[in-house]
Amino acid sequence: MRILNHFISRRGWLGLFSALGTGALAGCSASGALNALVPSDSYTLRASVSYGTDGRQQLDLYLPLGRRQPGPVVVFFYGGSWTTGERASYRFVGEALASRGIAVAVADYRLSPEVRYPVFLQDSAQALRWTFEHLAELGADPRQVFVMGHSAGAYNAAMLALDARWLAGAGLKPEQLAGWIGLAGPYDFLPIGNRDVQVAFEWPGTPADSQPLVHVSKNSPPALLLAARSDTTVNPVRNSEAMASCLKGAGVPVELQVYDGVSHVTLVAALAKPLRGLAPVLDDIERFIQRPRG
Known part of the structure; x- marks a missing residue:
C-alpha cells in the first residue's frame, strides 16, 4: 500500500478520475484503488447492516475509535444518477x-x-430511521444527526431535509436533523435531459414538487x-448557489463553498487522504458538523 501511494502522484489520481468521468465513484476501479490507500486504524467497521428487507436496503457503519462521549453521526448517500452505485x-x-x-x-x-422516484427517497428515509433507532449503540447524540450526499445522493439528502413527506413516512421530522450537507447536488433539474434520469423520474411526467428548491421554508434545517x-x-449556479440563496432568503442558516481546482467527481474524492490537498472539503464538513448549536 505504501509503495502504491508513493508512486501514484496527485496528478496521476486526477487523471484517473477525470478519464473515468462521473461514474468514477460508483464501484469502478478508481474508487477501488483509492479505497486501497485509505487507512483502517481510525474506525471500527460494521458492514452489511440491513435497514429493510430488500437486498439493496443495507448500510455500512464506520464508528470512530476512541470517542468517549456521544457525538455526531452522518448518514451518507452516494451519487450515480439514481442508476448506479454501491456503498463499498x-x-x-x-x-x-x-x-x-x-x-x-x-x-x-x-x-x-x-x-422509480420516489422509492429511492423512501429507502433513504428508512436508512435514517434505522440510524435514529440505533443511536445508543452507535455512540451518537440524537441532537447531532446529519444527512449528507454527493450528486444524486445530495438530492436524496436535500429532500429528506426539506420535504417533510419522506421522513413522515418513516416516523420522523426534518426538525430532528441537526443539518444537511450537499456536495454538487442537483436541486433544480427540470426539464430532464439525461436519459437515465428521465427513466428514474418518469419524465415528462415528473412532478414539479420533486425538486428540492420548492420545499425550502423557514423551518428547514441548517445546510x-x-x-x-x-x-x-x-x-453550481443553478443548483448550489440558488439553493443557498433560497435558504438564506427563508432565514435558514446556510454556508456555501464553491471550490476551484476540483470537478464534479474530485469534489467528493477530495475527502480521501491521498487527495485532501485538492480542496478543504473534509475540514469544511467537520467545521459545520462540530459547530456548537443552541
Whole structure:
C-alpha cells in the first residue's frame, strides 16, 4: 500500500478520475484503488447492516475509535444518477469522517430502472430511521444527526431535509436533523435531459414538487452546500448557489463553498487522504458538523 501511494502522484489520481468521468465513484476501479490507500486504524467497521428487507436496503457503519462521549453521526448517500452505485465504493468517505470523530452510515438504496422516484427517497428515509433507532449503540447524540450526499445522493439528502413527506413516512421530522450537507447536488433539474434520469423520474411526467428548491421554508434545517466551480455535470449556479440563496432568503442558516481546482467527481474524492490537498472539503464538513448549536 505504501509503495502504491508513493508512486501514484496527485496528478496521476486526477487523471484517473477525470478519464473515468462521473461514474468514477460508483464501484469502478478508481474508487477501488483509492479505497486501497485509505487507512483502517481510525474506525471500527460494521458492514452489511440491513435497514429493510430488500437486498439493496443495507448500510455500512464506520464508528470512530476512541470517542468517549456521544457525538455526531452522518448518514451518507452516494451519487450515480439514481442508476448506479454501491456503498463499498465509499469507504474513503466513512474513514474520512470517522478520522475526525464522526460516526458514519453509508447507505445503499434501490436504483432505477428497477424502481422509480420516489422509492429511492423512501429507502433513504428508512436508512435514517434505522440510524435514529440505533443511536445508543452507535455512540451518537440524537441532537447531532446529519444527512449528507454527493450528486444524486445530495438530492436524496436535500429532500429528506426539506420535504417533510419522506421522513413522515418513516416516523420522523426534518426538525430532528441537526443539518444537511450537499456536495454538487442537483436541486433544480427540470426539464430532464439525461436519459437515465428521465427513466428514474418518469419524465415528462415528473412532478414539479420533486425538486428540492420548492420545499425550502423557514423551518428547514441548517445546510452546508459544497460545489465545484468548474462542474459540467451539475451546474453550481443553478443548483448550489440558488439553493443557498433560497435558504438564506427563508432565514435558514446556510454556508456555501464553491471550490476551484476540483470537478464534479474530485469534489467528493477530495475527502480521501491521498487527495485532501485538492480542496478543504473534509475540514469544511467537520467545521459545520462540530459547530456548537443552541
